[in-house]
Structures are given as C-alpha cells and as structure tokens.
Amino acid sequence: MGGKLGKKSRAVIRRDKRVISTSYARGHPMVIERGEGVNIWDPEGRKYLDFTSGIAVANVGHSNPDVVEAVKAQADNILHNAGTDFYNELGVELAEKLVRITPGRNQRIFFTNSGTESVECAFKLARWRSRKTRFISFINSFHGRTYASMTLSGSKPVQRDHFGPLVPGVIHVPYAYCYRCPFEQRAGECSFECLDYIEKTILKTVLPPDEVAGIFMEPVQGEGGYVVPPRGFLKGLQKICKRNDFFLIADEVQTGFGRSGKWFASQHFGIKPDIICLAKGIAGGMPLGACVAHKNIMRWPPGSHASTFSGNPLSCAAALASIKYIEKHGLKENAAKLGRFGLRYLRDTIEECKHVGDVRGLGLMIGVELVKDKRTKEPNPEDQERVVLKSMKKGLLLLYGGKSSIRIAPPLVITKEEFEHGLEILDEVIKGL
Ligand SMILES: Cc1ncc(COP(=O)(O)O)c(C=O)c1O
CATH class of the missing domain: 3.40.640.10 (Type I PLP-dependent aspartate aminotransferase-like (Major domain))
Incomplete structure (x- = not known):
C-alpha cells in the first residue's frame, strides 16, 4: 500500500532535484525500486498495483x-x-x-x-x-x-x-x-x-x-x-x-x-x-x-x-x-477479455458520477475523462491529479492523459482478481471526490 513518502524516497527525490533536468513531468511523487509482474515496490518496501506498465511498456509484467x-x-x-x-x-x-x-x-x-x-x-x-x-x-x-x-x-x-x-x-x-x-x-x-x-x-x-x-x-x-x-x-x-x-x-x-x-x-x-x-x-x-x-x-x-x-x-x-x-501465455486474449470486463465495470460503477464525462477503451487501454460539469464538459485537471494521487496513496498507480483523463494500462499478465481490485480502488476514489 502507498502512504506518506518515506525517508529513503524523500532523499532520492531531493538528490534528483539537484542533478536531473527539470523537464520531466514527474506527476507521481514516488521512487520505484523494484518490480515484479503487476506490482512495483518503493524503497520503503511499499507495494503498488501498477496500472501504468511503465507507460505501456511492461506488457509481459515487470522483470518478466x-x-x-x-x-x-x-x-x-x-x-x-x-x-x-x-x-x-x-x-x-x-x-x-x-x-x-x-x-x-x-x-x-x-x-x-x-x-x-x-x-x-x-x-x-x-x-x-x-x-x-x-x-x-x-x-x-x-x-x-x-x-x-x-x-x-x-x-x-x-x-x-x-x-x-x-x-x-x-x-x-x-x-x-x-x-x-x-x-x-x-x-x-x-x-x-x-x-x-x-x-x-x-x-x-x-x-x-x-x-x-x-x-x-x-x-x-x-x-x-x-x-x-x-x-x-x-x-x-x-x-x-x-x-x-x-x-x-x-x-x-x-x-x-x-x-x-x-x-x-x-x-x-x-x-x-x-x-x-x-x-x-x-x-x-x-x-x-x-x-x-x-x-x-x-x-x-x-x-x-x-x-x-x-x-x-x-x-x-x-x-x-x-x-x-x-x-x-495468451496475453492478447487476456487483454481483450479483461478490457471488456473493465469497461463494463467502470460503466456500471462510475459513469453516472457527476465528475465522469466519458469512459472508453480498447483492450487494456481504458480512459476515464473527468469533467467539471457533465453538460458543459469542461475539463477537470484538478480532479485528474486528485484521482492519481489519492489512488497512489491507496496503492494503485494510474496514468495521466489528455487534459483531464485517467489512463488505465496494466501489464497484460494481470489476473481478473488483481484488475478488479484496482478498479475497486479507482471507483472508491472517484466516488469520494
Ligand atoms: C504514440 C506514441 N508515439 C511516440 C511516443 C514517444 O515514445 P518515446 O517516449 O519512447 O520516445 C509515445 C510515448 O509516449 C507515444 O505514446
């Protein structure tokens, strides 16, 4: 699970800020130390369920x-x-x-x-x-x-x-x-x-x-x-x-x-x-x-x-x-099946929420667009950031997308139980906005 930044993580971020280019967006105040399958660990040993796949890279899971x-x-x-x-x-x-x-x-x-x-x-x-x-x-x-x-x-x-x-x-x-x-x-x-x-x-x-x-x-x-x-x-x-x-x-x-x-x-x-x-x-x-x-x-x-x-x-x-x-390992098939499941799940649970403008996707690329008002469709970047950071605190890593969308892109090795667990966290966070 996530939580407040630990001492080791804070030290890495401090050193990073002294020597690394300021151009990286770094939307997640988090240090990654280790990965395995669908999970990532920070230097404090806290475990996160990764719905980012290192930005759609770790399709076969981390350190396959x-x-x-x-x-x-x-x-x-x-x-x-x-x-x-x-x-x-x-x-x-x-x-x-x-x-x-x-x-x-x-x-x-x-x-x-x-x-x-x-x-x-x-x-x-x-x-x-x-x-x-x-x-x-x-x-x-x-x-x-x-x-x-x-x-x-x-x-x-x-x-x-x-x-x-x-x-x-x-x-x-x-x-x-x-x-x-x-x-x-x-x-x-x-x-x-x-x-x-x-x-x-x-x-x-x-x-x-x-x-x-x-x-x-x-x-x-x-x-x-x-x-x-x-x-x-x-x-x-x-x-x-x-x-x-x-x-x-x-x-x-x-x-x-x-x-x-x-x-x-x-x-x-x-x-x-x-x-x-x-x-x-x-x-x-x-x-x-x-x-x-x-x-x-x-x-x-x-x-x-x-x-x-x-x-x-x-x-x-x-x-x-x-x-x-x-x-x-039939990962294409898993992506297709769980992608359909995820879309259905999110449409059933959060699509009606007042801050959710659109839920869309193909395979394990699912986008949830957040708006200030369903009628005007005004983008809602504040809620976008809130959702990413609150989910992170609850142990779920999500990606930013567009002006105010959340991108869901887990490794394709994810099981239905793991995927559902992450979607439940997202559901809870969005309903708590
Ligand atoms: C569709 C698309 N094209 C190109 C790129 C650039 O890839 P890279 O960051 O490896 O240069 C990205 C990266 O996000 C992308 O999503």
Whole structure:
C-alpha cells in the first residue's frame, strides 16, 4: 500500500532535484525500486498495483523471468553490436518475427531505441520515398519529443512552446474524438465530417495533395487519453490516402504488442498502414523501437539512415523472449477479455458520477475523462491529479492523459482478481471526490 513518502524516497527525490533536468513531468511523487509482474515496490518496501506498465511498456509484467533470462544469457555473449556497420543474427530473427506479426507483407524493419526515433524514421522514409514534404497529423496526438515527432504532436503546448521553428510542412486536423466532436456530431450518427474536412476543406484550400507525403495517426490516441475512434474512421482515412497517393503511417508505439487485444490496434479497424512505428512494449522493458514498411518503400540507399545502437543485441533478445511470452501465455486474449470486463465495470460503477464525462477503451487501454460539469464538459485537471494521487496513496498507480483523463494500462499478465481490485480502488476514489 502507498502512504506518506518515506525517508529513503524523500532523499532520492531531493538528490534528483539537484542533478536531473527539470523537464520531466514527474506527476507521481514516488521512487520505484523494484518490480515484479503487476506490482512495483518503493524503497520503503511499499507495494503498488501498477496500472501504468511503465507507460505501456511492461506488457509481459515487470522483470518478466523469461525476458530477464534472455537478457542475462545475451549479456554473457556480447552487449553491443554496431548496427550501422555489422550484421547480427538476433536482429534478423526479430525482424523476421515482426514481419510475421505486423499487418502487411514483405516488410522491412529499421530498429530504433525509442518511440520518437521510430517516428523520425517514418517521417524521413515517407519524405525520401515520396519525394514530397508535407504531412497531416492530428490534434490531441502525441508522437514524441524530437523535432519531427514534436512537430507532429498536437496535445500540450508545453511540449512545443519555445522550441520553434519546428519542422515545416505539418498540418493538424481534428481526430475522431467523438466525446468532443468539433463538428458537433454524435458518435455513431455522423457522416464522418472529420474525414470530409480533410478531403473537402484542407486538401482543397491550404494543402495541395501532390505535396503531401503522408498522414500520421495513432489508431487509438494514447497520451491524449485513450481516445478510440469509431469504426470506419481509420478505413476512411486509408481511402483518402489511397485516392491521393499518401502514405498511411500508424504510430503503434503505445497501442502495440497485444495491449489492444490484438498484436496491433490497426488490426481492429481492418486497415493495413504503409508504415508502422513501434517501441514501448516491444522488448518487455528494454529500450527498443522499430519502423516497419513494405520493401518497396524501405529501399533507401546505404548510409541514408542508421544508428549506432540500432538493433542492440540485449534488446533484441528481450524482444524475442517477450513476443514469445505474449504468444505462449495468451496475453492478447487476456487483454481483450479483461478490457471488456473493465469497461463494463467502470460503466456500471462510475459513469453516472457527476465528475465522469466519458469512459472508453480498447483492450487494456481504458480512459476515464473527468469533467467539471457533465453538460458543459469542461475539463477537470484538478480532479485528474486528485484521482492519481489519492489512488497512489491507496496503492494503485494510474496514468495521466489528455487534459483531464485517467489512463488505465496494466501489464497484460494481470489476473481478473488483481484488475478488479484496482478498479475497486479507482471507483472508491472517484466516488469520494
Ligand atoms: C504514440 C506514441 N508515439 C511516440 C511516443 C514517444 O515514445 P518515446 O517516449 O519512447 O520516445 C509515445 C510515448 O509516449 C507515444 O505514446
């Protein structure tokens, strides 16, 4: 259980504040010392149920024994292989596996070390292959913090303010965020005015289609608060891409590796993106990412894109073990089943509460949007913080999302009893607001 910060934790936080950059958001005043499965412990030995998975990373649970064993064995072999200059069989094996499980066929893989690098890779690749420079991205999206990915992101001003000039050529349009539809339509009753806006307004006024390389999208907006688009939105987007010769680029950094209930969230919506960005849950907690594209797209010349740590052998070994674990233990299926259970549970218990505006989700990505008033839908960041901090005190770790959402993203190894226990805490905290 959580509680007041202990002496050891306070000391770490004090030292951190002296030497670590002030730019980390650090929404949880908590020090993590150890993790196992769905639990985390602080230096005082207090146990927390983790509904964050290290921000959608520990899909197979913290320090998963199979992943740890694979990393240890690989560490005895070799720690580093310069992917820029040498070949390595583990990287090949992992790329072969990724080609099999990602939507599409005959793809090639570029390995990165993080989500933002996967997005940078996709951005460069789309420009290189199309010889076009401009992109469409979405409001309320998050793609990372390096230049192209920061430019593509469209959520919090603090992520972009004073970093300009950003990368030229990116236009933001509204996502199918039905709870806050800017076209004032109702979910399930609209004619996808958001898609029409792209084709009939943006492409006919300020953005010539023959200058556009691609559209970047998250199949479910992650940091934006687990915003799930309605059926038909992503298919419609794919049609716009086909009609106009744009690449459809899916950022599956947060939605990948079983979290949605399938390997990738795109598979729920019947689309096959041209380029896919991966990271987070790919390697069970080790730093790794990948950009995936058809071999006719990823055929840039040697030297045009590379990275010293690309395809690090420890991370590749961890990824192979993690993917095998997801398959062997039915974690996709567990995410789908418990995701349905969690949505039902929260809709039955808290949806009626006066501070709860929306409950939505796909697999083990559930968003609860808090508002000041159900009618005006005014965001309620104060309650958002209250819920995260009060839950933490009761031993449950939750994620912030969007302007005032709570994100629920436990490791996919969670049992129904553990999940229900965490949901009960959240229910109690929200009812006590
Ligand atoms: C959808 C998405 N893309 C990209 C990123 C950036 O990943 P990283 O923090 O590994 O650079 C994130 C991180 O939250 C993300 O959620």
